[in-house]
Amino acid sequence: MTRARLLTILVSLLCATGVVATGCATLPSSSSPQVIDTFAPASPDLSVPTPVPDQEPDLLVRDFIKASALADQRHAAARQFLTPEAAESWDASAETTIVLRADLSAEGGRSADRAEYTLRGEKVGTLDPGGIFRDDAGQVEETIGLTRTDGQWRIDELPPGVVIERTEFFSTYAQRELFFLTGTADALVPDPRWTAADRNDLGYSLVNLLATGPRPGLEDAVLSRVPDSVSVRPSESDGDDRPGTTIDFTGLPVLSSQATTQFAAQVVWTLARSDVPGPYRLERDGAPLDERYAEGWTTEDVRDFDPYPAVEPMRYALTAADGLVQLDAGGARPADGPWSGVRGGRRAAMSYDGRTVAVVTGEADSGPRRLMVGALDSQPVEATTGRSVIGPTFHPVDGRVWALVDGTRLLRIGVGGDDPSVQEIDARPILELGSNVTDLRIDPSGARLAVVVDNMVFIGALSDETGQPLAGTFRQIGRTLGENVTSAAWRDRSTIVVGRETSEAPVVTISVDGAITEPLSQRNISGPVSAVAAAGREVYAVDQRSLLRLDTAAETSDRYWREINGLAAIRAEPVVAG
Known part of the structure; x- marks a missing residue:
């Protein structure tokens, strides 16, 4: 990573209102890492720039760039800096480009009534319609022309689209989450969007965004009970003294009882995660959507759809010499059962119900690898063997194990009995990303797949x-990390944890849309990191010494990577669900 991609020392990161809780963490105040080019939402007092009498043209252009971050009323604040024509x-709707910093130079020269400036910046992302952030890279170069109008400088020539500096973007936008249903319609998948940080109609805005459907690339992975025919209209009960929020839908077809609950789950969790006050009175053309909830729905009414359910800490670890070991308050001890006899363990995962284990074994660094699967209390069974086995990872819905064998064969393995069922599926959407796949993990909803290819994460x-993996949907996130990623794991449905080869910020988290990249504590961890995992509030990493864990909910001053009792100085791998 070049020094140009390093930020100044970061003491803390502030979250804008509505940002996902797991997408924003505060760094230890006594830790002073030089942080990678981090997107960190902030919420300072917002001042709206306006043209200043007799303002110099370069300063006017800079205020115009700041005002461009305000999208209200077709960027009315920015249009004040333009000539009427x-x-x-x-x-302004053509494209929104976010740059690290906008640099101006007067290369076009200046006369008494004419000035021209070239804007250059390093692109860090784009904001597509619907508030969809896309991680991006490259250089931006645009020409802005000004003329004197009634003795005042105004912009009369500029390209279509908007350029926003990153600091202004995070001052004026906040990350929210829309929720769509998995293919089985019994769980929710987050779809992060960026909307104006402060808006009075946030609830209506989010529901209208839900009706537009999921982002491109996610359409064939999720379902929605909020049809595109629906719209939100002002409720006749608006302005009464009842607490909460009323959302009145028009164009909503009659839904079955099950579909009504699924519809409510999407709407209620979308509103609740963005701090729109509840309870939520969902109406169809002025009448309650469901009479049982005439006074409003709460998250408790759709608790089964909680997109961020509680997760237990890691209960098992894998060692090469002692197989599976069990972790408890007293430390690590050999696990009861046949998995303690597995030798040469290298990677492992556990099913979401905690009953099934998959372990990759291999005694020598260059020797063959075996994928062993089976119930926790039964004898391991060999599912496949090869020169390399990447994974394993469990699907949360069907409980099957995925692994990439010999760098080309993507297998989906049903566990049960003495003869696991092995199905080969199309690996081309992954193999087209690069030549060397080193990690793959299915997310807790079963709608997404994270892969590490050529030391980059997709x-x-x-x-x-x-x-199966959908062609054309894979995209790189965390571009500013460089090509030094070793491993990835899902912290939850909207955030991944990434391990890196570097000693500087060896473990980071990245939001699923790539907009927010945050380094975790660097206390008592030494890169490179070869494996990462997460379970609830804890994150786990294997550095050059041992298996470590970090309590991300601890007080800032106590966020140390700590060894696990009984595994100090022992090479061990984390074993968590997924």
Whole structure:
């Protein structure tokens, strides 16, 4: 990573209102890592720039760039800096580009009534319609022309689209989450969007975004009970003294009882996660959607759809010499059962019900690898063997194990009995990303797949019908990390944990849309990191010494990577669900 991609020392990161809780963490105040090019939402007092009398043209352009971050009323704040003709013709909706910093130079020269500036910046992302952030890279170069109008400088020439500096973007936008249903319609999948940080109609805005459907690339991975025919209208009960929020839908078809609950789950969790006050009175053309909830729905009414359910800490670890070991308050001890006899363990995962284990074994560094599967209390069974086995990872819905064998064969393995069922599925959507796949993990909803290819991390979608990787949906996130990623794991449905080869910020988290990258504590961890995992509030990493764990909910001053009792100085791998 070049020094140009390093930020100044970061003491703390502030979250904008509505940002996902797991997407924002505070760094230890006594730790002073030089942080990678981190997206960190902030919420300072917002001042709206306006043209200043007799303002110099370069300063006017800079205020124009700041005002461009305000999208209200077709970027009305920014149009004040344009001539009337330019204000009428400027297409601000063409594209929104976010740059690290906007640099201006007067290369076009300046006369008494004419000035021209070149804007250059390092692109860090784009904001697509619907508030969809896309991690991006490259250089931006645009020419902005100004003329004197009634003695004042105004912009009369500029390209279509909007350029926003990163700091202004995080001052004026906040990350929210829309929720869609998995293919089985019994769980929720987050779809992060960026909306104006402060808006009075947030609830209506989010529901209208839900009706537009999921982001491109996720359409064939999720379902929605909120049809695109629906719209939100002001409720006749608006303005009464009842607490909570009323959302009145028009164009909503009659739904079955099950579909009504699924519809409510999408809407209620979308509103609740963005701090829109509840209870939520969901109406169809002025009448309650379900008479049982005439006074409003709460998250408790759709608790089975909780997108961030509680997760137990890690209960098992894998060692090469002692197989599976069990972790408890007293430390590590050999696990009861046949898995303690597995030797040469290298990677492992556990099913979400905690009953099944998959372990990759291999005694020598260059020798063959075996994938062993089976119930926790039964004898391990060999499912496949090869020169390399990447994975394993469990699907949360069908409980099957995935692994990439010999770098080309993507297998889906049913566990049960003495003869595991092995199905080969299309690996091309993954193999097209690069030549060397070193990790793959299915997310806790079963809708997404994270893969590490050529030391970069990609996220793609899985078909809601076949469960297979969807071609064209994989995209790189965490570009500013460079090509030094070794491993990835899902912290939850909207955030991944990444291990890196570097000693600087060896473990980071990245939001699923790539917008927020945050380093975790660097206390008592020494890169490179070869494996990462997460379970609830704890994150686990294997550094050059041992298996470590970090309590991300601890007080800032107590966020140390700690060894696990009984495994100090012993090479061990984390074993968690997924």
